[in-house]
Amino acid sequence: MSDKIRWGLLGLGAISSKFATGLSFLPDAEIYAVGSRSQEKAGEFGARYGATKAYGSYEALAADPDVDVVYIGTPHNYHMPNSLLCLNAGKHVLCEKPFAVNADEAKAMIDCARANDRFLMDAFWTRFFPGMVKLRQLLADKAIGDVMLVQADFGYRTGQVVPESRIYNPALAGGALLDVGSYCVQLASMVYGKQPSDISSQVAIGSTGVDELSVSVFKYSDYEMATLTTAIRLNTPHEARILGTGGRISIPNWWMPSELTVTVQGEEPETIRFDNVGNGFNYEAAAVGECIRAGKTESDIMPLDETLAIMQTLDRMRAQWGLRYPFER
Numbered sequence: 025m026s027d028k029i030r031w032g033l034l035g036l037g038a039i040s041s042k043f044a045t046g047l048s049f050l051p052d053a054e055i056y057a058v059g060s061r062s063q064e065k066a067g068e069f070g071a072r073y074g075a076t077k078a079y080g081s082y083e084a085l086a087a088d089p090d091v092d093v094v095y096i097g098t099p100h101n102y103h104m105p106n107s108l109l110c111l112n113a114g115k116h117v118l119c120e121k122p123f124a125v126n127a128d129e130a131k132a133m134i135d136c137a138r139a140n141d142r143f144l145m146d147a148f149w150t151r152f153f154p155g156m157v158k159l160r161q162l163l164a165d166k167a168i169g170d171v172m173l174v175q176a177d178f179g180y181r182t183g184q185v186v187p188e189s190r191i192y193n194p195a196l197a198g199g200a201l202l203d204v205g206s207y208c209v210q211l212a213s214m215v216y217g218k219q220p221s222d223i224s225s226q227v228a229i230g231s232t233g234v235d236e237l238s239v240s241v242f243k244y245s246d247y248e249m250a251t252l253t254t255a256i257r258l259n260t261p262h263e264a265r266i267l268g269t270g271g272r273i274s275i276p277n278w279w280m281p282s283e284l285t286v287t288v289q290g291e292e293p294e295t296i297r298f299d300n301v302g303n304g305f306n307y308e309a310a311a312v313g314e315c316i317r318a319g320k321t322e323s324d325i326m327p328l329d330e331t332l333a334i335m336q337t338l339d340r341m342r343a344q345w346g347l348r349y350p351f352e353r
């Protein structure tokens with residue numbers, strides 16, 4: 025491996041642009057290659073971000089012997105085939121959230137990474153922000169006692185319903201749950217360190233056949249619960265609150281946190297602010313680089329068994345709603 029981790033970016037849409045910007049903040053990483061279904065697009069994107077190589081197919085990117093790790097930035101339903109392509113070509117992989125469209129696909133990806141002895145991670149960038157590192161520390165220190173309730177929302181209102189877009193198209197695994205609800209499920213999973221024993225959920229399925237609004241109650245034990253709201257037809261406050269026997273922690277814009285407020289029972293609230301650097305994607309990219317340099321095949325912060333468990337929880341929610349994507353039938 026060279027001094028710098030050599031990244032390949034696969035699928036050059038909106039999120040890959042942001043990830044490329046994030047990488048530019050890391051002195052020990054470079055955008056070595058980019059891969060698109062279009063050579064012209066690859067050339068433009070590569071020139072914009074200073075990539076050494078620009079490929080007009082995903083296969084050519086995966087075959088480049090000098091790429092260390094590939095970032096997958098395609099729509100949800102392509103995460104599995106794109107990840108398998110790269111893992112089988114001997115690349116490490118960071119795959120955008122949702123990791124896959126269901127648990128069966130997630131398991132195939134994890135099995136493939138383990139068979140090839142390659143690093144693989146679910147790109148929940150939220151977990152790598154300094155604010156989330158602090159949150160995990162506060163919870164481990166029992167700063168608010170024992171957690172009894174997690175409340176989190178992640179909902180936005182799209183300008184209009186565009187049936188063919190990846191947000192509304194069931195053939196691209198559209199809907200709020202996989203796009204942003206998955207963030208809420210991973211937060212509850214991180215806080216409790218397990219998946220719910222019971223799920224009670226209500227959903228609005230829209231005209232294109234995907235979930236547009238849902239409210240879910242998760243129960244882990246009698247005194248461990250979560251209420252999670254997600255939407256693509258409603259702007260929600262983007263707040264997370266973690267309530268414990270000895271106080272609570274509130275996090276505005278919790279999926280990319282820059283502050284959190286700790287209220288220990290009987291004391292004044294304390295707001296802790298973080299001077300985030302870069303655009304946030306640099307934190308997860310740096311963590312991936314550290315794992316690869318250390319020869320690790322998975323992250324302790326976003327481990328693969330937890331990724332699979334989260335996907336199983338998402339499957340259970342969809343099963344309650346009777347929501348199956350066309351390619352699952």
Ligand SMILES: NC(=O)c1ccc[n+]([C@@H]2O[C@H](COP(=O)([O-])OP(=O)(O)OC[C@H]3O[C@@H](n4cnc5c(N)ncnc54)[C@H](OP(=O)(O)O)[C@@H]3O)[C@@H](O)[C@H]2O)c1
Binds near residue numbers: 038061122
């Ligand atoms: N972590 C985050 O904060 C975050 C934020 C937004 C999105 N995401 C995730 O990133 C993934 C991509 O989202 P995005 O908003 O970047 O989507 P996007 O702008 O539509 O870009 C997706 C890219 O995937 C490639 N692609 C391959 N097959 C495609 C197909 N049949 N239809 C459309 N695109 C196809 C295209 O790249 P080429 O034309 O170059 O091949 C396209 O530009 C999603 O899974 C989403 O959940 C994560």
